[in-house]
Amino acid sequence: MIDPNLIRQHLDETAAQLARRGLTLDCARLQALESERKSLQTECERLQHERNQISRKIGIAKADGEDIEPIKTKVTGISERLQKLTGKLDGVQNELTEMLLGIPNIPDTTVPDGAGEDENLEIRRWGEPQKLDFQAKDHVALGASLGMLDFELAAKLSGSRFATMSGPLARLHRALIHFMLDVHTREHGYKEWYVPYIVNADSLLGTGQLPKFSEELFALQRADNERPAYLIPTAEVPLTNLLRDEIINAEELPRCYVAHTPCFRSEAGSYGKDTRGMIRQHQFEKVEMVQFVAPEKSSDALETLTGHAETILQKLKLPYRVMSLCAGDLGFSACKTYDLEVWLPGQQAYREISSCSNFKSFQARRLQARWRNPENRKPELLHTLNGSGLAIGRTLVAIMENHQDRHGTIHIPEVLQPYVGGMSKIG
RNA sequence: GGAGAGGUGUCCGAGUGGCCGAAGGAGCACGCCUGGAAAGUGUGUGUACGUCACAAGCGUACCGAGGGUUCGAAUCCCUCCCUCUCCGCCA
Numbered sequence: 001m002i003d004p005n006l007i008r009q010h011l012d013e014t015a016a017q018l019a020r021r022g023l024t025l026d027c028a029r030l031q032a033l034e035s036e037r038k039s040l041q042t043e044c045e046r047l048q049h050e051r052n053q054i055s056r057k058i059g060i061a062k063a064d065g066e067d068i069e070p071i072k073t074k075v076t077g078i079s080e081r082l083q084k085l086t087g088k089l090d091g092v093q094n095e096l097t098e099m100l101l102g103i104p105n106i107p108d109t110t111v112p113d114g115a116g117e118d119e120n121l122e123i124r125r126w127g128e129p130q131k132l133d134f135q136a137k138d139h140v141a142l143g144a145s146l147g148m149l150d151f152e153l154a155a156k157l158s159g160s161r162f163a164t165m166s167g168p169l170a171r172l173h174r175a176l177i178h179f180m181l182d183v184h185t186r187e188h189g190y191k192e193w194y195v196p197y198i199v200n201a202d203s204l205l206g207t208g209q210l211p212k213f214s215e216e217l218f219a220l221q222r223a224d225n226e227r228p229a230y231l232i233p234t235a236e237v238p239l240t241n242l243l244r245d246e247i248i249n250a251e252e253l254p255r256c257y258v259a260h261t262p263c264f265r266s267e268a269g270s271y272g273k274d275t276r277g278m279i280r281q282h283q284f285e286k287v288e289m290v291q292f293v294a295p296e297k298s299s300d301a302l303e304t305l306t307g308h309a310e311t312i313l314q315k316l317k318l319p320y321r322v323m324s325l326c327a328g329d330l331g332f333s334a335c336k337t338y339d340l341e342v343w344l345p346g347q348q349a350y351r352e353i354s355s356c357s358n359f360k361s362f363q364a365r366r367l368q369a370r371w372r373n374p375e376n377r378k379p380e381l382l383h384t385l386n387g388s389g390l391a392i393g394r395t396l397v398a399i400m401e402n403h404q405d406r407h408g409t410i411h412i413p414e415v416l417q418p419y420v421g422g423m424s425k426i427g
Numbered sequence: 428g429g430a431g432a433g434g435u436g437u438c439c440g441a442g443u444g445g446c447c448g449a450a451g452g453a454g455c456a457c458g459c460c461u462g463g464a465a466a467g468u469g470u471g472u473g474u475a476c477g478u479c480a481c482a483a484g485c486g487u488a489c490c491g492a493g494g495g496u497u498c499g500a501a502u503c504c505c506u507c508c509c510u511c512u513c514c515g516c517c518a
Contacts, residue, residue, distance in 0.1 A: 048486085
């Protein structure tokens with residue numbers, strides 16, 4: 001959630017900044033609701049004050065043995081008026097918060113202009129796409145010829161957008177998880193977590209997936225009376241919510257967390273997109289990094305966090321480029337995002353493999369995740385960041401396609417070999 | 428699944444209808460003491476919102492969440508969530 005004060009005091013500038021995303025803010029409605037809220041709230045509080053005063057007098061009068069009936073009737077009148085007004089105030093406030101929750105984060109000033117994907121800005125490249133003297137196969141063909149990657153079999157079990165892997169390929173997939181966790185914990189100073197894969201609505205509200213994006217989630221059917229629960233779409237949700245409603249000390253910052261989890265996405269609205277292969281699945285594994293930092297540190301933290309994700313690609317010798325998402329392509333909660341796009345010879349294209357974002361206080365405000373600023377001893381909102389480090393399935397795809405030879409053999413990057421019992425190739 | 432106990436401020440912990448935003452302690456901040464530190468000691472120390480100059484002051488709300496009773500609720504009633512103990516079951 002953006003700072004409500006921006007709506008109250010700097011509505012026009014805020015609307016202008018949000019317009020970069022292609023969003024038109026209903027300023028008139030917001031302003032009307034805001035001024036109505038103001039007058040209703042003032043009046044309600046005045047009446048409450050009056051009621052509290054009189055009620056207090058009743059207590060005293062009663063102790064003195066006086067007749068309290070006349071005072072009581074006076075209060076009753078106030079209470080009736082108060083009830084009507086608070087009802088109205090609640091209505092206004094609900095509409096206002098609903099609108100506020102629906103407003104995306106304000107793009108950072110360093111975010112490039114643009115309406116969508118095509119206008120994202122390339123920041124840098126690493127590695128050269130290999131020039132092969134044979135026709136590169138994509139991972140689907142490679143996996144099928146190895147007999148270790150099967151989508152039809154998965155469809156029998158579960159439906160479309162699932163995969164089975166077997167044998168050495170399944171092992172390599174598992175190895176990637178361990179490798180990435182080891183790099184982030186040993187070399188980048190992250191703390192490893194194991195977290196629930198099922199979360200409640202509050203957690204999803206905290207990170208911004210709810211209320212707006214419920215169609216992307218798998219909701220679980222539960223017994224009567226139980227609150228809805230959801231499969232996590234990313235480890236960002238449980239990891240970031242670890243600090244929900246917490247106040248932490250300055251010396252405990254930054255907090256750098258990493259976890260591997262499966263991720264579940266319904267991929268509603270992506271029909272016909274990436275239907276071939278493992279790029280877009282209902283279930284995939286991901287190693288996720290999350291950082292909680294003091295506000296003035298978050299811009300730098302985004303650079304280092306992105307670097308941590310890049311390290312993995314470099315160690316795996318996978319060519320990639322870093323894209324700064326333009327305002328129109330930013331995710332709902334993000335203020336600035338770098339996408340890492342890995343080269344996929346099978347597609348002859350760079351494809352997203354990691355997304356690293358600074359949310360500033362947008363998530364922290366919903367979460368009430370705070371720190372105690374030593375300067376004034378007051379609790380203030382933290383800044384949160386996260387990034388994939390990396391998406392496991394897509395990394396596997398990238399390894400298969402980039403490290404294939406003319407025989408369809410996959411050559412395993414050296415850094416991974418200790419994780420697969422010294423195996424150097426598959427097939 | 429059965430039986431019981433409980434959820435109060437940064438933390439611990441008192442408080443069973445009327446100046447209770449809440450005793451006491453710890454922690455923290457500032458000061459005294461000290462060669463320095465510890466100990467000791469004094470003072471201060473919740474959050475959000477409104478009014479307003481994001482000052483002071485004043486006001487409102489908040490004692491797990493949401494309803495209700497009442498002139499008045501941390502305190503009484505209902506529903507839900509969560510934690511703990513014992514028993515049962517179980518990867």
